[in-house]
Amino acid sequence: MSKMISANTIAEVAGLFGDVARASILTALMGGRALTAGELARLAGVTAQTASGHLAKLLETGLVAVEKQGRHRYYRLASADVAEAMQALMVVAAAAPARHHPVGPRDKALRLARTCYDHMAGRLAVALADTLSDKGFISLAEGAGIVTDEGHRFFCDFGLALAPAKKGSRPLCRTCLDWSERRPHLGGRLGAELLSRCLDLGWVARMPEGRALSVSRKGEAGFSGLFGLPDGWQDEVTQPAGS
Numbered sequence: 001m002s003k004m005i006s007a008n009t010i011a012e013v014a015g016l017f018g019d020v021a022r023a024s025i026l027t028a029l030m031g032g033r034a035l036t037a038g039e040l041a042r043l044a045g046v047t048a049q050t051a052s053g054h055l056a057k058l059l060e061t062g063l064v065a066v067e068k069q070g071r072h073r074y075y076r077l078a079s080a081d082v083a084e085a086m087q088a089l090m091v092v093a094a095a096a097p098a099r100h101h102p103v104g105p106r107d108k109a110l111r112l113a114r115t116c117y118d119h120m121a122g123r124l125a126v127a128l129a130d131t132l133s134d135k136g137f138i139s140l141a142e143g144a145g146i147v148t149d150e151g152h153r154f155f156c157d158f159g160l161a162l163a164p165a166k167k168g169s170r171p172l173c174r175t176c177l178d179w180s181e182r183r184p185h186l187g188g189r190l191g192a193e194l195l196s197r198c199l200d201l202g203w204v205a206r207m208p209e210g211r212a213l214s215v216s217r218k219g220e221a222g223f224s225g226l227f228g229l230p231d232g233w234q235d236e237v238t239q240p241a242g243s
Contacts, residue, residue, distance in 0.1 A: 016061055017089060021046045022054045026063065026077070026086055031211040032115045034067060034074035043209075080170060083117030084187075090179035111180045112234060113204060113213040119176070119191030120198070124215065124223070126181045127233040128194070135228065138173060140184065145173030147190060158226070159200075160193040 016022055024044035028035060035043075041051035055075060058064040065078045077083050113124040120128070132138045137151030147155065147162065155162055162172060175184035176191070186194065198204045203219030215223075223229045 013061060013063075016057060016063060017085075019054070021050065022058060025051065025054060025058070025075075026082075027090075028210075029064065029075065029077045030083060030086055030115070030117055031206075032118045033206070034076040036072060036074060040075060077117060080117060080187075084176065087116060087176055087179065091177050091182070093179070109207070109212040109214075110210070113215055114211040115195065115206070115213060116176060116178075116185070116187070116211075118195065119185070119187050120195050120204070120213065121176070121178050121180075121185050122213075123181060123233060123235075124204075124213075125185035125191075126178050126183050127229050128223070128227060129175070129184055129186050131228050131230075132186075138186075138190075140175055143175050143184075144171075145175055145186070145188065145190070147173050155190070155193075159197050160190070162190065162193065 017026070021044045025040045028040055028043045037051050037055055038048055040055070041048045044051060044054075046054075055064065055066075059066060062078050063082050064075050067074045067076070077086075111122055113120060113122045115121065116125075119125070129138075129140070132151070133140055135150075135154075136148055137154050139146045139148060152162060171188045173186065173190040174188040176187035177183070178185045185191070195204075198219065199206070201218070201222065202216055203222050204213045204215055207214060223233075224231075
């Protein structure tokens, strides 16, 4: 049987991303947390019945998965591949002509630090990728990444468990183009482990709602002292005209 994907199948899946309510649901799930249908309905601005209909379509095509806990059903993105597809669409959308109001406080928080499925994004994540590359702990090129021997020692000392990859498993280190910074941040198992460790240490914390992360004073000191993030990494970089 041919493994080629038909144009009809591509169009069917792409159409699911093209609905505003479904796009809002998928964007909400980019935070990495499983959410109920009621929570997703509220975030998407639709009724519970409408959200249930959209979730049924997303489940049918394998874009989301559901977990049952007692009487509750929690929805999440089905895989990292779905998250990467959403991230790619966000990058394309961010480059489109501006049609909305100026960036507000909520958006500024997202640009500083946020979750991108199971890893960090925003200026914090981009600054980390730059610094780790400059120190020779990782080597990045064309979407792929390699952790050097020195990098393995550094991450091990930081408390990350970077076990050798098994056949067919998720890549250890890869890059993800940041939609707000237009530069790469770290994805893969390394990015996921880094976010998990920073949450455990209290360096970052999930905001009550949405994808934004807050950076604690302890985190600011740790990112500066241990990782060597430069002063001013929090400052927004102005994109060149037409970029």
